[in-house]
Amino acid sequence: MQINQVYIFSVAPMMDWTDRHCRMFHRALSDQALLWTEMVTADAVIHGDRERLIGYSAAEHPVVLQLGGSDPEKLAEASRIAEDFGYDEVNINCGCPSDRVQSGRFGACLMQEPETVAASVAAMQKVVSIPVTVKCRVAVDEDPPRETLFGFVDTVADAGCEVFTVHARKAWLSGLSPKENRTVPPLDYGLVAELKAERPGLAIILNGGIKTMSEAADHLKTFDGVMLGRAAYQTPALLAHADQLIETGEGRDEVDMAACLAALERYRPYMAEQVAGGTKLSSMTRHMLGLFAGQPGARAWRRVLSEKAVKPGAGLDVLDEALAQVAPEAALA
The missing domain is CATH 1.20.120 (Four Helix Bundle (Hemerythrin (Met), subunit A))
Known part of the structure; x- marks a missing residue:
């Protein structure tokens, strides 16, 4: 596939943080960064107050709606609604390790159900023309990282998904809090680099632990894109350099x-x-x-x-x- 420039730099979906006000602030700093909503469950999109849950401002484009769920029919219906709302992309959350997500059978636990994710991707792609993408971890709990990641990606890619954002850590569904899951499991950029090298036809976006634009620029030598989460939120001045990174590959870190x-x-x-x-x-x-x-x-x-x-x-x-x-x-x- 030809890699879309829109994936070069994105701001991660973060619960309670990347609401519409946050995204508009980030858009004021960068014209081109790909912005993501907080995760919203498919059930909420279908049955809830849509304007409150997924409403956004036209200036936010390009913007991705991240969905949580494991029912292909519900995810397909939520995707159709997202496209009608004008979202540029829908993404399936296969990386969040919170208890709430586990009890609803979505998020990181779906790393252990690649066939379910594949069926969901196929169902979603049947009803929308916008990209359907997946965000995942490298593995869950004691599962072997390489075997898990490659098997998961291959199964989901066979269903038509071409874009994977990979948080380069395991998710521990027991023993670590969601906050600890963002920092305690060691990063494994090398494994994600192997995935990109051995699956060159897929767009692989790296997420996890990237703190500066110079680091982001370095990772772009290997990956199709980078995603920043806490660093982009806690030190948003770095987003003022996002457009230059996208256009030239140069990563500047000083506050402008x-x-x-x-x-x-x-x-x-x-x-x-x-x-x-x-x-x-x-x-x-x-x-x-x-x-x-x-x-x-x-x-x-x-x-x-x-x-x-x-x-x-x-x-x-x-x-x-x-x-x-x-x-x-x-x-x-």
Whole structure:
């Protein structure tokens, strides 16, 4: 297959983090990064409040809806709804290790049911024209990583899936919390590199432990794309370099203050519209706390937003007050 440039850099789906306000903030920093929703179950998409659960702003494109589920018919129906909503891609979550996910028989436990995932991919592809992709781990619990990963990918690829985002760790379904599962199991980039080398026709996107854009650039020498999660959320200034990474392969790590300030200006009209519509200011500012991490005034920026954005009636004057802590000249402009 010809690898689509859209997969070069993406921001991971993160529960309670990558909501629509977060994605719009990230889009203000990068025009081209592929953004992902939080995981939403197929049942919720079919039966729930769709605008609340999967509504998004047109400016977010390209954007992926990640689905949780193991019933091919339900996943197919949720995919059809996603396409009708205008999503650019639907993805099956085969990597999340939480207890809630296990009890619903989706997420990482599906690594042990490749035939179920294959059947789901086939059913979804029958009803949508947008890409159907899979995000997975390398293995689960005591399962052998190479045999598990290659067997899983081959079975699902035979059903028509061409794009796999691989979190390069095992998932331990017992003994580790979801938080620990993101850091404790050792990374195995080499195994995922072997998968790419031996399955060159598939798009393989690397996820897990990538902290900087220079690291991302290095991994792009091996993989078709990289996905950043916690680093992109906790230090969002790095996203200001995402477009350059996508276009040139160059990874820059320094904080570009001018780009960050410009992103806030881009985000500001959205914030104003949301506040006017009744959205709490803190629903947006909570995603911005790490923007100036490591810069003079960063602690004061976080303090102002954390303490004042949560107050009833808080408006964009709070943003201006916080901005004055890190860039007084911008706040006065």
